[in-house]
Amino acid sequence: xxxxxxxxxxxxxxxxxxxxxxxxxxxxxxxxxxxxxxxxxxxxxxxxxxxxxxxxxxxxxxxxxxxxxxxxxxxxxxxxxxxxxxxxxxxxxxxxxxxxxxxxxxxxxxxxxxxxxxxxxxxxxxxxxxxxxxxxxxxxxxxxxxxxxxxxxxxxxxxxxxxxxxxxxxxxxxxxxxxxxxxxxxxxxxxxxxxxxxxxxxxxxxxxxxxxxxxxxxxxxxxxxxxxxxxxxxxxxxxxxxxxxxxxxxxxxxxxxxxxxxxxxxxxxxxxxxxxxxxxxxxxxxxxxxxxxxxxxxxxxxxxxxxxxxxxxxxxxxxxxxxxxxxxxxxxxxxxxxxxxxxxxxxxxxxxxxxxxxxxxxxxxxxxxxxxxxxxxxxxxxxxxxxxxxxxxxxxxxxxxxxxx
Ligand SMILES: [Zn+2]
Numbered sequence: 001x002x003x004x005x006x007x008x009x010x011x012x013x014x015x016x017x018x019x020x021x022x023x024x025x026x027x028x029x030x031x032x033x034x035x036x037x038x039x040x041x042x043x044x045x046x047x048x049x050x051x052x053x054x055x056x057x058x059x060x061x062x063x064x065x066x067x068x069x070x071x072x073x074x075x076x077x078x079x080x081x082x083x084x085x086x087x088x089x090x091x092x093x094x095x096x097x098x099x100x101x102x103x104x105x106x107x108x109x110x111x112x113x114x115x116x117x118x119x120x121x122x123x124x125x126x127x128x129x130x131x132x133x134x135x136x137x138x139x140x141x142x143x144x145x146x147x148x149x150x151x152x153x154x155x156x157x158x159x160x161x162x163x164x165x166x167x168x169x170x171x172x173x174x175x176x177x178x179x180x181x182x183x184x185x186x187x188x189x190x191x192x193x194x195x196x197x198x199x200x201x202x203x204x205x206x207x208x209x210x211x212x213x214x215x216x217x218x219x220x221x222x223x224x225x226x227x228x229x230x231x232x233x234x235x236x237x238x239x240x241x242x243x244x245x246x247x248x249x250x251x252x253x254x255x256x257x258x259x260x261x262x263x264x265x266x267x268x269x270x271x272x273x274x275x276x277x278x279x280x281x282x283x284x285x286x287x288x289x290x291x292x293x294x295x296x297x298x299x300x301x302x303x304x305x306x307x308x309x310x311x312x313x314x315x316x317x318x319x320x321x322x323x324x325x326x327x328x329x330x331x332x333x334x335x336x337x338x339x340x341x342x343x344x345x346x347x348x349x350x351x352x353x354x355x356x357x358x359x360x361x362x363x364x365x366x367x368x369x370x371x372x373x374x375x376x377x378x379x380x381x382x383x384x385x386x387x388x389x390x391x392x393x394x395x396x397x398x399x400x401x402x403x404x405x
Contacts, residue, residue: 001026001378001379001380001403002026002027002316002349002351002378002379002380002381003024003025003026003027003379003380003381003400004025004026004027004028004029004107004318004351004379004380004381004382005020005025005027005028005029005356005381005382005383005384005385005388006028006029006031006109006381006382006383006384006385007028007029007030007031007384007385007386008030008031008035008037008056008058008384008385008386009030009031009032009064009084009087009091010037010047010050010053010056010058010086010087010386011047011049011050011385011386012030012091012094012095012098014094014098014101016049016385017095017098017099017101017102017104018098018101018102020102020104020385021102021103021104022397023393023396023397023400024397024400024401025104025400026104026105026379027104027105027106027107027167027168027381028095028099028104028105028106028107028385029107029108029109029168029170029381030064030091030092030095030106030107030108030109031064031109031111032063032064032065032092032108032109032110032160033062033063033064033081033110033111033156034058034059034060034061034062034063034111034114034115034117035058035109035111035172036058037056037057037058037386038055038056038057038058040137041325042325042326042327042359043325043357043358043359043387044357044358047386047387048386048387048388048389048390049385049386049387049388049393050386059084059085059086060116060117061081061082061117061118062081062082062083062084062085062086062087063081063082063083063084063156064083064084064087064090064091064092065083065090065091065092065093065159065160065163065164066083066090066093067081067082067083067159068159071155071158071159072152072155074151075148075151075152075155076122076148078118078121078122078125079118079125079148079149079151079152080152081152081156092108092160092163092164093163093164096164096165096166099167105167105168106166106167106168107166107167107168107169107170107291108160108164108166108168108169108170109170109172110156110157110160110169110170110171110172111172111173112153112171112172112173112174112273112277113141113142113143113144113149113173113174113175113176113273114140114141114142114172114173115140115141115142116138116139116140118142119134119139119140119141119142120139123139124197125142125143125146125148125149126139126141126142126143127141127142127143127176127177127194127195127197128143128194128195128196128197129192129193129194129195129196130191130192130196130215130218130219130222132196134194135177135179135180135192135193135194136177136178136179136180137177137180140177141173141176141177141194143194143195143197143199143200144176144195144269144270144272144273144304145195145197145199145200145202145203145269146197146199147199150273150276153273153277154276154277154280157169157277157280157281158280158284161280161281161283161284161285161288162284164285165285166285166288167287167288167289168288168289168290168291168316169281169285169288169289169290169291170290170291170292170293170318171274171277171278171290171291171292171293171314172292172293173293174270174273174274174292174293174305175270175294175295175300175303175304175305176193176194176195176266176270176303176304177194177303178303179192179193183229183235185225185245185248185249186245186246186249187221187225187245187248187249187252188221188222188225189302190218190221190249190259190302191218191219191221191222191225192218192222193302195266196211196214196215200269203265203269204262204265207265207268208261209258209261209262209265211262213258214258214259214262217256217258217259218259221252263301263302266304267301267304267305267306267309269304270304270305270306270310271306271309271310271313274292274310274313274314275313278290278313278314289315289316290313290314290315290316291314291315291316291317291318291351292310292313292314292316292317292318293318293320293353294307294310294317294318294319294320295319295320296319296320296321296332296336296339297319297336297339297340297343298335298336298339307340307343307344308343308344308345311343311344311345311348312345314348315348315349316348316349316350316351316378317340317344317348317349317350317351318350318351318352318353318381319336319337319340319350319351319352319353320353320383321333321336321337321352321353321354322353322354322355322383323354323355323360323364323368324355324359324360324361324364325355325357325358325359325360330367330368330371333352333354333368333371333372333375334371334374334375337350337352337372337375337376337377338375338376340377341375341376341377349377349378349379350376350377350378351377351378351379351380351381352372352375352377352379352380352381353380353381353382353383354368354369354372354380354381354382354383355382355383356382356383356384356387356388356392356393356396357383357384357387357388357389357392358387358389360392361392362391362392362394362395365392365395365396365399366395366399369396369399373403382396
């Protein structure tokens with residue numbers, strides 16, 4: 001059984017890896033480039049496992065390996081990686097070595113299309129909605145169709161896979177962004193989704209669709225909502241109302257061939273990028289496994305992730321189902337896992353990504369763990385080492401020991 005945990009570079013040290021090995025973890029995923037610490041997420045935002053530093057705000061541009069600057073001279077400056085100034089040294093090298101010494105599999109965790117600093121430096125490399133505006137909070141996402149983006153990511157993956165003998169390469173943020181709306185409808189969220197940049201327009205023509213036509217359809221949906229919300233006095237969250245919104249959404253998708261083909265096109269763009277990057281790893285480090293962190297399958301197709309197609313490229317998929325901190329139902333765990341099993345090729349492993357940070361308690365972890373054991377999956381991974389209080393880590397260790405395989 002896969003027993004993983006995600007680790008931030010600022011929490012890495014050799015003793016931590018040794019400790020995780022004793023707890024029974026089989027895999028540790030280390031972020032090799034920028035990942036947000038102090039997220040706008042529910043949780044106390046203190047680092048339980050870092051004795052030196054209980055708080056940290058990550059550098060937005062950093063990578064955590066010794067980069068060879070010459071490799072990046074042919075790409076624009078805003079897409080060149082910059083080695084961390086705060087977390088010194090080649091953390092990736094030290095991490096891979098520490099894992100080897102402790103019989104733990106090293107996973108290079110690569111946040112792929114999320115890079116707000118680069119998009120702020122040049123907004124034209126980010127995804128854009130039908131109005132040409134970046135649809136995600138803080139301009140987070142790069143466009144997967146942009147040739148400079150693809151080139152920059154390819155060189156980073158090339159460098160990592162040439163230099164380090166890791167066991168697994170894990171692609172995170174390999175998708176379009178969620179649209180940050182609160183008082184919305186599923187149809188409006190879809191209408192505000194990207195991307196309509198010039199590279200996507202060209203790629204869409206090759207795929208056989210016209211993004212101008214899509215834009216018109218989505219604009220009408222937005223205008224309908226402008227009228228609707230103008231009349232709405234109080235936003236409603238009744239289950240009955242939500243069901244009606246989803247029925248309307250379903251009807252639109254059934255009737256609207258243009259939207260359906262656009263969604264397929266977006267999935268195709270994500271697939272192509274993942275395939276391109278995965279080929280580099282297969283070539284340079286053929287022994288390494290490849291995995292992708294995916295949105296739960298009930299909604300992944302809205303962000304460009306097609307489980308069926310993606311599972312033809314990777315060896316393992318990880319489904320993020322963080323329940324307690326986001327007030328999600330625990331019933332999502334079996335539902336999403338069973339959905340994924342239906343879609344994913346049989347020889348591809350499924351790992352559940354579970355939250356181990358507060359307000360998640362040891363009792364929650366036990367309940368979710370025991371539920372997961374009944375499902376057709378291959379393991380569990382916890383987010384994240386730094387955020388996990390000692391009592392939760394002890395509980396995980398105890399549960400691992402109780403499981404035979
Ligand atoms: Zn685009």
